[in-house]
Amino acid sequence: MAAEQTWDGPNALVVRGLTKTYGAKTAVDQLDLTVRQGELYALLGPNGAGKTTTLRMVTGLLKPNSGSIAVCGVDALATPAKAKALVAWLPDEPMLYDKLTPLEYLDFVAGLWSVPGKVAKARAEEILKAFDLWDQRNKPCEGFSRGMKQKAALAGALIHDPKLLILDEPLTGLDASMARLIKDMLQQRVRDGGTVILTTHILEVAERLADRIGVIASGKLTAQGTLDELRAVAGKDNSTLEDVFLKLIDEPIAP
Amino acid sequence: MNWLPKGSTPWLVAHELRLAFRGRPTAQRSALIFLGILGALAFGVGLTVAYALRKVEIPITPISALIFDLVLVAVFTLMLSVTVSRAAQIFFERGDLELLLSSPISGRRVLTARCVGMALSASLMFLLLVTPFVVSSAVLGRPEWLWSYGVLVSASFLATALGLVIAMGLFALIGPRAAKTLAQILSAVIGASFYLLSQMGRYLDLGPVTRSPGFWRDAMTSLLQTGLFAPDQPLSWPLQAITGAPVPATAMIVSAFVIFLLVTAALGARFERDAAAAAGVGAGRGGTSTKVRRFSEGPFSAMMRKELTLFRRDIALIAQVLLRLLYLVPTGFVLFKSIKTGSDIAIPTIVSILTFMSAQIAGSLAWIxxxxxxxxxxLAASPAPAQGLRRAKLVAVLVPVGWLMIIPLGLIAWTSPQGGAAALLGVIASALSAGLIAIWYETPTPRTQFRRRRGGSWVGNLAEFGLSALWASTAGLAATAWWPFALFPALLAIGVLFAVQRPQKTYAETLPGA
Incomplete structure (x- = not known):
């Protein structure tokens, strides 16, 4: 891996030697990963590369076999509750309680993260209005479209103002305007000092949004850095991320 | 199913059956051994009865025909209860419905296949129940008993046709959402109807005549005098059919299938329309409240509020829980009436029943x-401790139990303060125990699978039932003059609670692949 530019600032996430096995299969293999505070980090990799498994371990949903995870300096394995308080996780198929309204859902999530009632109420109004869900706030989620559900789930992830927002394929299945809204929100979040990690198969999204990109294949981080740094690693100057990505995951590049 | 023509009705039926069996929890080895022993015992009993009856000819008389018809009506109501509920679910449990309806296969064919699967599953329990006797009888030289399979299956096809008509009728009359709830309620009432009717004379004071011991005998005699159950009348066909008379048996089976086919053919077109309408339910639905609500403080309050809201919103599910108590209604009436007569056992019995009921309701709600x-x-991704969240769920479960019990508890306390105190303690202890069992033996399962909740740990199921019985005995004894004896079942219940206690997992540990 090519040397990255040195960074002395605070890190939002530091993962060292992370390993997860399922029987004989090693899903994540001695993975090292560092995400800086205030950046948008895109984790790329082919299907089954270990992206989601890695992020699920970071969010405390999976227990690693070995390794360490630190979220904003908090040891996520030794003090999971402290680490979880700083993180929000949005899976690729977000779960909403069908019988709850978006407002009730946000109330519930805010309660789980112990957000004071008045703060949560004000933030819920702000987020729902920003996501154009305010008019739907008292309607049960069961009748929502996929895009509306995705927005409501993302609103839930933001209600406790997480320091680290982790999203697994957040743009899958969304129409252009919805995708744009979410991309703008993510960029705004980073501008406000938050940290965002996302996985995506849409390389154009990573290319346009991400400050740095990590490429994972067969459970190992094969490269990480800015797009230019990745180009240098892949020996593909002036290439698109797609060419660089295919090179880095060691797949044949189409002529 | 590869050999069946693709897209044909039998192919679709095979698909339905495959899904029905794949949906069931995988049997564990211990469960298989238990089922094996149960099967062997059932066949032992079946063989004994078949041997005893091998030379007995069932007389085709009006009285035997009437008795058998009553049995068949009881079986039919139970089948109808299943089919009404399943027919309503057809529209709401989407599963592969959209895939099937978007294919070139006609909606009518999809409906027919789904209904055949429904009919077969409705008859399955009864088929299994009679199999030890029927097979043993056939082996011992009485193959005519095999016709009973035909009678049961035809009854289930008839019940399916009627269930479909009821569900789609409700759908047309009151709309998809209300139809789903009402169908669930109707299903439970139909299931309990035979029992409730049979007990009617005990709890409805319809005048001196119903209290007369000879009332029901006289009623049956009047029925027999109508001549409708004579051997040459259609009402004697069911009995003739199971005893091997080919003409009545064939007539019953053929007519049931014809009615089934006519109903599915007639409703096939409507099915596509209703299924599409049901898919849109919720989208256009009005809000639940227009005011901006107060937000919860902390995980405990948030979880409690969430659970209570979900209980309140899922009327169909809660109806399923509460309607199980229908079977206790006649007993309750009789006991409350007997308080008037000053019976010594009335209050303790009511206290026991109430305690048992609260455990049943709390157990069901806690499972949900x-x-x-x-x-x-x-929950796994949140920093809130799992133990605290589960405690909040337990409190949320106790709230509706408390609301349900408050009136009966008040009535008992008004009649007998000691009974009231015993009932209060019994209700709290049994509900808490049932809730704790639900927490210790948590098996993440979709709420829609509520009917299969007994498919979890058999230790948990047994403990829940045993504790309900022990607390019922405790409360019952505490309401008597020998109240110190209540300590024995109470201590035993506490001992059981300690014995079956299990460490609680974190939510992350309950996730698949953890």
């Missing part, structure tokens, strides 16, 4: 709240 939690990943 704990095992039926839909947001496991959200």
């Amino acid at each position: 709240a704990v095992s039926g939690e839909e947001g496991l990943e959200l």
Whole structure:
């Protein structure tokens, strides 16, 4: 891996030697990963590369076999509750309680993260209005479209103002305007000092949004850095991320 | 199913059956051994009865025909209860419905296949029940008993046709959402109807005549005098059919299938329309409240509020829980009436029943709240401690139990303060125990699978039932003059609670692949 530019600032996430096995299969293999505070980090990799498994371990949903995870300096394995308080996780198929309204859902999530009632109420109004869900706030989620559900789930992830927002394929299945809204929100979040990690198969999204990109294949981080740094690693100057990505995951590049 | 023509009705039926069996929890080895022993015992009993009856000819008389018809009506109501509920679910449990309806296969064919699967599953329990006797009889030289399979299957096809008509009728009359709820309620009432009717004379004071011991005998005699159950009348066909008379048996089976086919053919076109309408339910629905609500403080309050809201919103599910108590209604009436007569056992018996009921309701609600939690990943990702969240669920379960019990408890306390105190303690202890069992034996399962909740740990099921009985005995004894004896079952219940206690997992540990 090519040397990255040195960074002395605070890190939002530091993962060292992370390993997860399922029987004989090693899903994540001695993975090292560092995400800086205030950046948008895109984790790329082919299907089954270990992206989601890695992020699920970071969010405390999976227990690693070995390794360490630190979220904003908090040891996520030794003090999971402290680490979880700083993180929000949005899976690729977000779960909403069908019988709850978006407002009730946000109330519930805010309660789980112990957000004071008045703060949560004000933030819920702000987020729902920003996501154009305010008019739907008292309607049960069961009748929502996929895009509306995705927005409501993302609103839930933001209600406790997480320091680290982790999203697994957040743009899958969304129409252009919805995708744009979410991309703008993510960029705004980073501008406000938050940290965002996302996985995506849409390389154009990573290319346009991400400050740095990590490429994972067969459970190992094969490269990480800015797009230019990745180009240098892949020996593909002036290439698109797609060419660089295919090179880095060691797949044949189409002529 | 590869050999069946693709897209044909039999192919679709095979698909339905495959899904029905794949949906069931995988049997564990211990469960298989238990089922094996149960099967062997059933065949032992079946063989004994078949041997004893091998030379007995069932007389085709009006009285035997009437008795058998009553049995068949009881079986039919139970089948109808299943089919009404399943017919309503056809529209709401989407599963592969959209895939099937978007294919070139006609909606009518999809409906027919789904209904055949429904009919077969409605008759399955009864087929299994009679199999030890029927097969043993056939082996011992009485193959005519095999016709009983035909009678049962035809009854289930008839019940399916009627269930479909009822569900779609409700759908047309009151709309999809209300139809789903009402169908669930109707299903439970139909299931209990035969029992409730049979007990009617005991709890409805219809005048001196119903209290007369000879009332029901006289009623049956009047029925027999109508001549409708004579051997040459259609009402004697069911009995003739199971005893091997080919003409009545064939007539019953053929007519049931014809009615089934006519109904599915007639409703096939409507099915596509109704299924599409049901898919849109919710989208256009009005809000639940227009005011901006107060937000919860902390995980405990948030979880409690969430569970209570979900209980309140899922009327169909809660109806399923509460309607199980229908069977206790006649007993309750009789006992409350007997208080008037000053019976010594009335209050303790009511206290016991109330305690048992509260355990049943709390156990069901706790299963819904704990095992039926839909947001496991959200809870696992949150910093809130799992133990505290589960405690909040338990409190949320106790709230509706308290509301349900408050009136009966008040009535008992008004009649007998000691009984009231015993009932209060019994209700609290049994509900808490049932809730704790639900927490210790949590098995994440979709809420829609509530009917299969007994498919979890058999230790948990046994403990829940045993504790309900022990607390019922405790409360019952505490309401008598020998109240110190209540300590024995109470201590035993506490001992059981300690014995079956299990460490609680974190939510992350309950996730698949953890």
